[in-house]
Amino acid sequence: MIFLPLIKICLALCLSFPPLMAIVPTEFQAIFFAKVIKYVRSPDFSGSKKFSLGLLYDPSSPDSKLHLAELFGEFKKTLEQQKSGSLEFSVVEVTVSNLATSHLDGLYLCKGFSPQKLAELLKIIRSKKLLNFTAEESYFNSGVMLGVKLTEGKTQIILNKSQSDASGIEFDSRFLQVAEIIK
Numbered sequence: 784m785i786f787l788p789l790i791k792i793c794l795a796l797c798l799s800f801p802p803l804m805a806i807v808p809t810e811f812q813a814i815f816f817a818k819v820i821k822y823v824r825s826p827d828f829s830g831s832k833k834f835s836l837g838l839l840y841d842p843s844s845p846d847s848k849l850h851l852a853e854l855f856g857e858f859k860k861t862l863e864q865q866k867s868g869s870l871e872f873s874v875v876e877v878t879v880s881n882l883a884t885s886h887l888d889g890l891y892l893c894k895g896f897s898p899q900k901l902a903e904l905l906k907i908i909r910s911k912k913l914l915n916f917t918a919e920e921s922y923f924n925s926g927v928m929l930g931v932k933l934t935e936g937k938t939q940i941i942l943n944k945s946q947s948d949a950s951g952i953e954f955d956s957r958f959l960q961v962a963e964i965i966k
């Protein structure tokens with residue numbers, strides 16, 4: 784008898800926080816990124832032997848610092864084990880203040896950026912023509928190029944085609960068939 788009210792409370796709490804239930808595991812995000820590189824059809828990526836991925840975070844945001852802490856070790860370990868052809872990965876921390884001067888090939892955007900700050904950062908990212916991605920759904924329609932999310936237990940790849948076009952980054956047709964394309 785006492786379990787029924789407890790189950791109802793737990794169910795109500797779970798349903799009240801659906802974003803917590805729809806988070807893509809960190810390890811999968813790293814594997815996803817390594818796999819996506821295989822489908823990039825841009826001159827800047829062909830023939831490269833090294834790929835430097837920056838994890839962009841805001842040191843003034845506790846959410847952003849926590850997200851970086853969750854991601855960094857997993858991305859570093861997973862990407863160093865992954866092979867994408869003969870491409871070697873390196874993973875580095877990137878702050879808002881050193882983004883413009885960083886030498887990167889790609890960028891993961893951590894959570895914790897306000898819409899205004901995100902808009903500023905995306906201008907810099909576009910000018911640098913960086914392949915960029917996130918698992919933050921609120922960033923998808925703001926101009927981040929690639930996203931990954933869970934919908935009803937299924938992984939969904941999001942491609943902001945206008946952003947990839949603006950950056951000169953093209954994807955193989957096989958990738959375009961499985962991605963949800965937004966403009």
